[in-house]
Amino acid sequence: MSIKDQTAIVGMGCSKFGERWDCGVEDLVIESTTECFEDAGVGPKDIQAVFLGQMYAPVGGLAASQVIDALKMKDIPFIRNENWCTSGHMALISAVMAVASGAFDVVMALGVEKLKDTGYPGLGTGRGMNPVSEARRTAPGSFAMIATRYFYEHGLSIDEGRELLARIAVKNHSNGALSPKAHFHNEITIEQVLKAPIIASPLGLFDCCGNSDGSACAIITRADVAKSMRDDPIYIKGFGISMDPMLPHNRPGFGWTSFPALVNSSHRAYEMAGIKNPREEIDVAEVHDCFTPTEMAIYEDFGFTTRGGAIEDIRNGFFERTGGLPVNVDGGLKCFGHPVGASGLRMTYEIYKQLQYKVDNPARQIKNVARGLSHTFGGPPQLSAVAVFGNEKG
Amino acid sequence: MSIGITAFSAYLPYNRIKREVMGTAWERRGLKGERCVANTNEDSVTMAVEAARGCLRVVDREKVDALYFASVTAPYAEKSQSTLIATACNLGTGAFTADFGSTPKAGTTALRAALDAVAAKSASNVIVTAADCPVGYPKSDQEQLYGDAGAAVAIGSENVVAEFVAAASVNNEIIDRWRNYGERYINVGEGRFIADKGYKKAMGDVLKAILKKTGLEAKDFAKVVLASPGLKDSAGVAKKAGFADEQVQDNMMLEVGDCASAQPLLLLAAALDTAKPGDKILVAGYGNGADAFVFTVTKEITKVQKGAFAASLANKKYLNSYIRYLSFRGLTEANPGEPFRTFPSNAAYWRDQKSLLRGLGTKCRKCGTTTFPANRICPTCGAKDENDLVLITDRTAKVFNYSIDNLAGRSDDPVVVQTVAEDAEGTRYYMLMTDFDTKEIAIGLELEFTFRMIYEGGNYRNYYWMCRPVRKGGNE
Numbered sequence: 001m002s003i004k005d006q007t008a009i010v011g012m013g014c015s016k017f018g019e020r021w022d023c024g025v026e027d028l029v030i031e032s033t034t035e036c037f038e039d040a041g042v043g044p045k046d047i048q049a050v051f052l053g054q055m056y057a058p059v060g061g062l063a064a065s066q067v068i069d070a071l072k073m074k075d076i077p078f079i080r081n082e083n084w085c086t087s088g089h090m091a092l093i094s095a096v097m098a099v100a101s102g103a104f105d106v107v108m109a110l111g112v113e114k115l116k117d118t119g120y121p122g123l124g125t126g127r128g129m130n131p132v133s134e135a136r137r138t139a140p141g142s143f144a145m146i147a148t149r150y151f152y153e154h155g156l157s158i159d160e161g162r163e164l165l166a167r168i169a170v171k172n173h174s175n176g177a178l179s180p181k182a183h184f185h186n187e188i189t190i191e192q193v194l195k196a197p198i199i200a201s202p203l204g205l206f207d208c209c210g211n212s213d214g215s216a217c218a219i220i221t222r223a224d225v226a227k228s229m230r231d232d233p234i235y236i237k238g239f240g241i242s243m244d245p246m247l248p249h250n251r252p253g254f255g256w257t258s259f260p261a262l263v264n265s266s267h268r269a270y271e272m273a274g275i276k277n278p279r280e281e282i283d284v285a286e287v288h289d290c291f292t293p294t295e296m297a298i299y300e301d302f303g304f305t306t307r308g309g310a311i312e313d314i315r316n317g318f319f320e321r322t323g324g325l326p327v328n329v330d331g332g333l334k335c336f337g338h339p340v341g342a343s344g345l346r347m348t349y350e351i352y353k354q355l356q357y358k359v360d361n362p363a364r365q366i367k368n369v370a371r372g373l374s375h376t377f378g379g380p381p382q383l384s385a386v387a388v389f390g391n392e393k394g
Numbered sequence: 395m396s397i398g399i400t401a402f403s404a405y406l407p408y409n410r411i412k413r414e415v416m417g418t419a420w421e422r423r424g425l426k427g428e429r430c431v432a433n434t435n436e437d438s439v440t441m442a443v444e445a446a447r448g449c450l451r452v453v454d455r456e457k458v459d460a461l462y463f464a465s466v467t468a469p470y471a472e473k474s475q476s477t478l479i480a481t482a483c484n485l486g487t488g489a490f491t492a493d494f495g496s497t498p499k500a501g502t503t504a505l506r507a508a509l510d511a512v513a514a515k516s517a518s519n520v521i522v523t524a525a526d527c528p529v530g531y532p533k534s535d536q537e538q539l540y541g542d543a544g545a546a547v548a549i550g551s552e553n554v555v556a557e558f559v560a561a562a563s564v565n566n567e568i569i570d571r572w573r574n575y576g577e578r579y580i581n582v583g584e585g586r587f588i589a590d591k592g593y594k595k596a597m598g599d600v601l602k603a604i605l606k607k608t609g610l611e612a613k614d615f616a617k618v619v620l621a622s623p624g625l626k627d628s629a630g631v632a633k634k635a636g637f638a639d640e641q642v643q644d645n646m647m648l649e650v651g652d653c654a655s656a657q658p659l660l661l662l663a664a665a666l667d668t669a670k671p672g673d674k675i676l677v678a679g680y681g682n683g684a685d686a687f688v689f690t691v692t693k694e695i696t697k698v699q700k701g702a703f704a705a706s707l708a709n710k711k712y713l714n715s716y717i718r719y720l721s722f723r724g725l726t727e728a729n730p731g732e733p734f735r736t737f738p739s740n741a742a743y744w745r746d747q748k749s750l751l752r753g754l755g756t757k758c759r760k761c762g763t764t765t766f767p768a769n770r771i772c773p774t775c776g777a778k779d780e781n782d783l784v785l786i787t788d789r790t791a792k793v794f795n796y797s798i799d800n801l802a803g804r805s806d807d808p809v810v811v812q813t814v815a816e817d818a819e820g821t822r823y824y825m826l827m828t829d830f831d832t833k834e835i836a837i838g839l840e841l842e843f844t845f846r847m848i849y850e851g852g853n854y855r856n857y858y859w860m861c862r863p864v865r866k867g868g869n870e
Binding site (some may be wrong): 128129132134135137138140141142148190197200201247250252253254 | 637736738746750763767773796798799802814832
């Protein structure tokens with residue numbers, strides 16, 4: 001089954017990401033949807049359903065109601081999902097499927113997260129499925145294990161490995177410096193990365209993404225009417241979602257340097273989009289750089305490089321803005337932070353703007369772009385969602 | 395039928411503090427030696443589990459039909475803890491469980507009750523496990539002298555390593571060492587008064603009583619094992635009763651400290667670890683009276699002597715500050731850090747106790763894949779509810795992957811080591827590591843399971859299994 005070119009994005013909005021002490025969830029969704037409606041040239045009354053991605057339900061377990069009340073959108077379904085870090089992509093893909101099915105013509109996918117109201121700088125401990133056996137599982141501690149095992153398998157010393165990962169952080173910060181909506185705009189050096197305090201060995205401070213607030217959204221419609229709404233709609237070429245069956249920590253035989261969910265979600269999306277060689281055919285990608293080793297594993301699992309090829313490609317700058325396949329051109333989670341439910345749509349916003357040649361700072365506009373990919377990877381980690389976009393049909 | 399001790403075990407926590415460090419913090423003289431300090435995730439229940447599991451390496455758990463727990467510092471004021479310990483030891487629900495407390499004599503009182511039960515054929519194999527974390531007033535001598543530890547003996551009639559000869563007891567009403575309801579620190583009376591009319595009197599009386607009862611003389615004993623609240627109290631009492639210095643079991647006050655109800659059992663375990671067949675051993679515990687016992691070591695002893703006590707004395711890491719002792723024992727607050735995103739439920743905890751407490755995993759009948767905690771659906775072949783429960787926590791495994799998070803724990807104990815371990819059959823385990831030295835953590839490091847307190851969400855103690863490096867000799 002393929003829904004290639006059946007749906008298109010005709011408007012997007014993205015809030016400023018950062019420590020938005022001035023904003024609640026309500027303000028964040030008003031900020032992103034206002035831009036989105038203006039971009040699409042439609043209003044709230046034109047939206048037939050909203051698909052909401054939000055991981056934390058801040059008000060006594062309620063999430064969608066708070067957003068409905070804020071936006072005053074009447075008489076339509078608000079469907080909220082939580083799928084860890086992929087919640088934004090799940091909202092987008094649900095919206096795409098709803099239009100492709102014929103149930104609706106114009107819908108919105110909306111992601112939001114207000115992490116800074118939790119009162120803590122991190123994503124929290126005890127994020128697992130059992131309050132006793134997973135009480136102190138943290139994100140940095142879990143994702144650091146990708147690096148530990150990758151270094152071991154490839155014979156990299158801790159210092160060599162950390163230097164390699166530092167290049168990913170430096171690249172993303174270089175990109176983020178050119179992103180007005182990013183949380184962080186500081187360029188950093190490899191030396192700074194290596195000297196920063198260790199958070200979860202072998203990861204230092206700059207190997208970890210920030211913790212911020214944000215919202216992003218998209219209006220999806222049928223591809224056959226998209227051109228009547230704007231000259232440069234962005235078409236959904238394919239998507240892939242995969243969930244690994246078990247916490248990787250407990251999974252028999254699991255190697256930690258490659259995740260079946262990453263391989264399967266990306267390859268399913270490529271198949272739907274008709275992509276044979278992602279390294280050549282993808283022009284720009286936004287992938288889940290929650291921690292630097294995650295981005296490294298994604299290069300290999302997504303076929304952006306060969307097994308073990310990440311090492312040379314990182315050293316050669318292949319994924320930099322001027323490289324063969326620019327990745328996380330807006331600065332990624334590293335610079336935007338990771339307001340969980342919003343991230344998938346924020347990444348898609350960058351791809352949308354890149355493919356329209358309308359990036360808010362021309363200095364990071366990639367030339368000759370036709371195909372873009374956005375991706376989030378969530379949980380212990382266990383879940384992966386990928387979407388591929390193009391600026392022309394076919 | 396001869397009855398007696400069939401297994402013995404002592405558990406010393408990994409952390410120690412030098413008494414000099416404690417004294418310096420109060421600008422006073424530190425007493426000689428060092429003491430054991432339970433880890434942030436340890437309490438009298440977890441140490442009693444450790445000690446009991448030591449006995450289960452020798453005694454078949456299927457045959458254990460009673461478990462007695464003795465402690466004056468049991469974490470729950472009301473709730474059976476012997477049942478919790480029996481469950482963590484994966485004993486059957488038919489086992490009789492009982493909790494002993496109120497006085498440091500509880501350890502030997504439980505021992506006497508176990509001997510009586512086996513003699514009366516009310517039980518065939520009883521584990522007596524005792525553990526304590528006594529707390530003295532800040533700046534006091536007691537604060538330095540107390541130590542945290544656990545010890546256990548198994549009592550039965552098969553493969554007896556130390557045959558029970560006789561017991562004698564005295565009771566001696568005196569207010570010498572006490573805590574009122576709700577108090578944390580142990581009150582002690584004036585030193586000379588409580589020594590003369592308390593410890594020395596009761597211990598002297600009980601030694602006389604047991605010698606009279608058995609018709610034995612001091613010279614007949616290879617070892618006399620006496621509880622000792624201070625550095626030299628046991629030596630004084632023994633000398634007065636006619637024992638020579640070399641007969642007196644080292645009271646471990648320079649290495650362990652007074653671990654209250656666990657102390658006489660711990661010293662007995664130390665004595666048995668080096669005893670010879672035919673040795674007569676006299677052991678006595680104190681607390682508002684005293685219990686004394688005579689055992690004769692049998693030739694079976696050599697089968698269970700593994701030098702474990704000496705090894706666990708050598709396995710240690712020093713706390714470098716008094717303040718860390720205070721926070722480890724909950725005497726000063728630690729910032730708990732970020733709140734957990736998952737919330738405790740006593741119903742869920744009860745439902746999941748096969749894995750969480752008993753340490754049972756599931757082994758698939760179709761493909762043989764084992765998982766821990768238990769899974770109803772096999773991750774390898776998908777078979778549903780076709781598995782057998784298997785005991786996991788007696789296994790060892792090696793580090794396959796790990797991370798060392800410097801910030802994830804509470805403020806006084808912030809380092810959290812997430813560990814993915816693999817055992818010889820390829821089963822994977824996800825646990826937090828404890829009692830580690832970060833420098834030793836590497837892929838391939840051998841690990842064993844240890845029962846620990848994970849956190850106190852829900853206003854009760856959530857216990858589960860962690861892993862720790864296997865050290866030479868183990869922690870018995």
